[in-house]
Amino acid sequence: MRWINFSHAGHTAYGLLEGDTVIETRGDIFTTWERTGRSFPLASVKIEVPLIPRTFYCAGLNYVDHLKEAADKAGTVPNIPDRAEIGYRAQNALIAHEEDVIIPRDATEKVHYEGELVVVFGKKARRVSEAEAMDCIFGYTIGNDVSERTWQKADRTFYRSKNTDTFKPMGPWIETELDLNAAHTTVKLNGVPRTSFATNHMLFSIAHFIHVTSQYCTFYPGDVMWMGTDGTSPDVKSGDLVEVEISGLGVLRNRFVREP
Numbered sequence: 001m002r003w004i005n006f007s008h009a010g011h012t013a014y015g016l017l018e019g020d021t022v023i024e025t026r027g028d029i030f031t032t033w034e035r036t037g038r039s040f041p042l043a044s045v046k047i048e049v050p051l052i053p054r055t056f057y058c059a060g061l062n063y064v065d066h067l068k069e070a071a072d073k074a075g076t077v078p079n080i081p082d083r084a085e086i087g088y089r090a091q092n093a094l095i096a097h098e099e100d101v102i103i104p105r106d107a108t109e110k111v112h113y114e115g116e117l118v119v120v121f122g123k124k125a126r127r128v129s130e131a132e133a134m135d136c137i138f139g140y141t142i143g144n145d146v147s148e149r150t151w152q153k154a155d156r157t158f159y160r161s162k163n164t165d166t167f168k169p170m171g172p173w174i175e176t177e178l179d180l181n182a183a184h185t186t187v188k189l190n191g192v193p194r195t196s197f198a199t200n201h202m203l204f205s206i207a208h209f210i211h212v213t214s215q216y217c218t219f220y221p222g223d224v225m226w227m228g229t230d231g232t233s234p235d236v237k238s239g240d241l242v243e244v245e246i247s248g249l250g251v252l253r254n255r256f257v258r259e260p
Helices: 064-074 130-136 149-154 206-214
Strands: 002-008 011-018 021-027 033-041 056-059 086-088 101-103 115-121 137-144 168-175 184-189 192-198 224-226 241-246 250-258
Touching: 011 033, 086 206, 115 184, 115 241, 130 137, 130 206, 137 241, 137 250, 168 250, 206 224
Parallel strands: 056 224, 101 250
Antiparallel strands: 002 011, 002 168, 011 021, 021 033, 056 086, 115 137, 115 224, 137 168, 184 192, 184 241, 241 250
16 A cells, blocks of 8 residues: 655645556545545646654664775774664654755755665554564655765765755655565666665664664654665766665655855
8 A cells, every 4th residue: 555645736635656646535545534525637736745643753874785894985994783783863854755855055065865664664663673673663665865975974964965955855755565585776976776685684673773763763764764775976966866775665866056
């Protein structure tokens, strides 16, 4: 099942995406809902951010090759984590599929993308076991974790390097059924594949991250957890188009535009 948050003629609602048709629904997608009887061609609607999470979790350093490539570029030894740790991102940074990532006028040229699988939680959960963890998931979507690397190194927090407005594209929809072991992530820059990896080839599994985090934090329906990335990104310039594709899930597409 594929859920889409969309706008049409000034009205925003959730719908089921069946082929190229959006079937409007009403109610709560996590509990009780029904079809309204209205439908629209996908091409006629604006795709919105799938949801605004109550809490925006972010798994860092979760792909070994990503760590090795970054270390090679810096001429250092990769520091591979020995445990799963979670961070947070800001809601203000979220934008939808096909919306522009705005590079601040004072940003350096070190603006990078990171294509990530996003887990969407579907129920309240606390202190779950690894065996129970996947039962907390409602579905999956796609994220592009944009970073300004010079700021990331210079600042004591990630407030602007990771959380500047528009730095977190997410979408285009939520897919409730995804074969993680068959999923493959490909990131294209201006139509050319630049990063490609098995989506589930993580250092620590989704179930493990959920288990560990839930010992201290309560998950609520609509919370999200971004699962990290593999590979490295070239410097992104104004006018560049970045597409993050996860097989079985879809494509998240956003253009980068420098602020005048």
